[in-house]
Amino acid sequence: xxxxxxxxLKAAMALAQNIVIIPHxxxxxxxxxxxxxxxxxxxxxxxxxxxxxxxDYPSFLKWLPYNDDVVVYENNNQQAKKLISNxxxxxxxxxxxxxxxxxxxxxxxxxxxxxxxxxxxxxQPDDYATYMYSDSSMCSTCEMVYHFIxxxxxxELLTKEIATCLYTGIMTDxxxxxxxxxxxxxxxVIAHLIDAGANNTQIxxxxxxxxxxxxxxLKGVALKNLRLFPEYRTAYISLSQKELNDHNFKKGDTEGFxxxxxxxxxxxxxxxxIENENEEIIKMSFRSKGDFSVNQFARNHFExxxxxxAAGGKSDLNMSETIEKFMTILxxxxxELLDS
Ligand code: 5GP
Ligand code: MN
Numbered sequence: 527x528x529x530x531x532x533x534x535l536k537a538a539m540a541l542a543q544n545i546v547i548i549p550h551x552x553x554x555x556x557x558x559x560x561x562x563x564x565x566x567x568x569x570x571x572x573x574x575x576x577x578x579x580x581x582d583y584p585s586f587l588k589w590l591p592y593n594d595d596v597v598v599y600e601n602n603n604q605q606a607k608k609l610i611s612n613x614x615x616x617x618x619x620x621x622x623x624x625x626x627x628x629x630x631x632x633x634x635x636x637x638x639x640x641x642x643x644x645x646x647x648x649x650q651p652d653d654y655a656t657y658m659y660s661d662s663s664m665c666s667t668c669e670m671v672y673h674f675i676x677x678x679x680x681x682e683l684l685t686k687e688i689a690t691c692l693y694t695g696i697m698t699d700x701x702x703x704x705x706x707x708x709x710x711x712x713x714x715v716i717a718h719l720i721d722a723g724a725n726n727t728q729i730x731x732x733x734x735x736x737x738x739x740x741x742x743x744l745k746g747v748a749l750k751n752l753r754l755f756p757e758y759r760t761a762y763i764s765l766s767q768k769e770l771n772d773h774n775f776k777k778g779d780t781e782g783f784x785x786x787x788x789x790x791x792x793x794x795x796x797x798x799x800i801e802n803e804n805e806e807i808i809k810m811s812f813r814s815k816g817d818f819s820v821n822q823f824a825r826n827h828f829e830x831x832x833x834x835x836a837a838g839g840k841s842d843l844n845m846s847e848t849i850e851k852f853m854t855i856l857x858x859x860x861x862e863l864l865d866s
Contacts, residue, residue, distance in 0.1 A: 529659040532677055538641055538657070539678075542615040545575040550621035551628040553583045554781075555733065557620040559695025560645070560667040562590050564617060566687045567675055578606045580630040584778020586736050590694065591687035599630045607633045616640045618655065620667040622648040622831075645670050648832060649821055662833070665707035668695030672715050686723030693724035698733065701785070705835065744773035748783045748798075754790065758856050759863045761787030762797040764845060770801070784811040794818055795863055797852065801845050808841045808848040817866040818859075827855055 529535065539545075547564050549557035561577045568575035569592075577592070581600045587593070599606040610616070610633040618624070622644075624631040644655035647664040664670050672692055675681060696716060700708045703716070720726055748763045755761070763783060773779075780800055787796030794815040799808050810828055812820035813836055820837040824830030830839025841848040 529657060529674075529677070531657060535643065535657045536678065538615060539571075539573070543574065544609070544613045545573055545615045545617065546609055546613040547575060547577045547617040547619060548627055548630065548634065549577070549579055549619050550626040551580040551630075552777075553579050553587075553620075555587060555698025556666045556668055556695035558583055558587045558590055558593075559691045559693075559698070560619045560671045561617075562592050562596075563668065563671050563688045563691035563695075564619065564645075564674075565592050565595070566685060566691065567671075567680070567683060570683045570685060570688075571680070576609050578609060578630070580628045582777060584781065585776065586733055586778055586781075587694075589732050590691055606630070610634060610637055613637060613640045615643065617643045617645065619645050619671070620647075622646050622651040622660070624652065624654055645674060649834075650831070663707070665705065665709070665712050666696045666699035668692045668699070669712055669715055672719075681718075684718070684722045689719040689722035689724040690729065693719045693726065693729055694733065697729065702730070707833075738774075738776075738779075740774040741776075741779045744769070744775065744779055745783060745786075747773065748780070748786065752787060754787075754793070755856070756792065758795070758860055759793055760795040760797070760856060761790060761793045762799065762849070762852070763787060764799040764849060765801065766845060767801040767803040784813050788813050788815060794866060795820070795859075799845060799848055799852075806842070808843065808845055810839045810841065810848075812837045812839065814866075818863055823859070827851075 545568055547561045549561045565575050565577050576597055578597045578599055582598055597606050624634060642655040643657040644651065645659045645667055647662055647667055647670060649662045651660045659670060659674060661670065696712060747769050748765060752761060752763050784796055784798040787793055795818055796813045798811045802809050812824055814820045819834045821832050821834050824832060824837040824839035828839030828841055830837055832838055843851060
C-alpha cells in the first residue's frame with residue numbers, strides 16, 4: 527500500500543472525535559460498499575463516523591449494513607452541513623477530485639480545520655488530501671479499504687458487515703471478477719471476505735436478481751436503440767427522457783446497459799447516452815476492451831474521466847446534437863480502435 531504517512535494518519539485517527547466519509551455523486555456499488563465498510567470499521571474502533579452521500583443511490587444497494595445511518599446531502603442539507611463543519615477528519619472514497627461530489631464540495635471546502643484522506647483508484651488524482659492512498663492499478667476502492675485496514679494492523683476486526691460491504695464493491699467494480707484489473711490478490715482478498723462472513727450467493731442475488739419488470743422492459747428499449755459501427759468497432763445506445771419516464775425509471779435502472787454493446791463480437795468501444803431533462807444534460811457512460819482509453823476520450827471531448835476501460839462524461843447539447851458530435855469525433859480514433 528502506497529501511503530507515505532500511515533503512522534501520522536494512525537495518530538490522527540486516534541485523536542479524531544468526529545469523522546465523515548464521502549463517496550462521489552451518484553454512488554455505485556464500490557462507492558457505497560467502501561464508505562459503509564469504512565464506517566463499520568471505524569464504529570468497531572469506537573469512532574464517531576457518518577457516511578454522507580451527495581445524492582440518493584439505487585435501491586439495490588439499500589440493504590447494505592448500516593445503510594440506515596447514511597445521510598443524503600440533497601435530502602438533509604442542514605444535518606449534513608453540521609456534520610461536515612464539526613468533522614476533524616474527512617475520508618473521501620472512490621473519487622479523485624472534489625468536483626465529483628457535486629454541491630457537497632462547498633461545505634467540504636469550507637471546513638479548513640479537518641484533514642482529508644483520499645482512498646481511490648481513479649487516474650490523475652487532485653492533491654487536496656493530506657493523506658493520500660491513490661492506486662489506479664486497483665480493481666476497486668473496496669479492495670483498497672481492505673488493504674488500508676490491513677495496513678492499520680486491524681484485519682482481525684473484519685466483521686461480517688465489513689466483509690459484506692467490501693465483497694459488494696469488489697464484485698460490482700470488476701463486473702463479477704472478470705475485468706482485467708482483477709488480480710490473484712483480489713481473489714485472495716475475496717476468499718478472506720467469504721471466510722469473514724460475506725455470503726457470496728446472497729450478495730449476487732441482492733444486487734443482480736432484484737430487477738423490476740419495468741426495468742427489464744427498459745432494457746428491451748435499450749436493445750432496440752443499439753447502433754453498431756463495425757468499421758470503428760463501436761456500438762452505442764441512447765435513451766430519451768420519455769423512454770425513461772414511460773418505464774417508471776428509478777436511479778440505477780440503466781446500470782450495466784452500456785456493457786450490452788461490448789458483448790458483441792469485435793466491438794471494443796461502447797457508449798450509452800442518457801437524457802436527463804432535470805439537469806439539462808446528456809449523461810454518458812463509456813466502456814472499452816483492451817488498450818483504448820475511454821478515460822482519455824471522456825476527458826478530451828465530454829468533460830469527464832474515469833478509468834482506462836470505464837469512464838463517464840456529459841454534454842450540454844441535446845440528444846441528436848450530442849450523438850452527431852460523437853459521430854464526428856469517432857473517425858479521429860479509427861486507427862487506435864482498429865489497432866487495440
Ligand atoms: P459510470 O459510467 O458507471 O457512471 O462511471 C464509470 C466510471 O467513470 C466510474 O469510475 C466513475 O467514477 C467515472 N465517471 C463517471 N462519470 C464521470 C464524470 O462525469 N467525470 C469523471 N471524472 N468521472 C466520471
Ligand atoms: Mn470504484
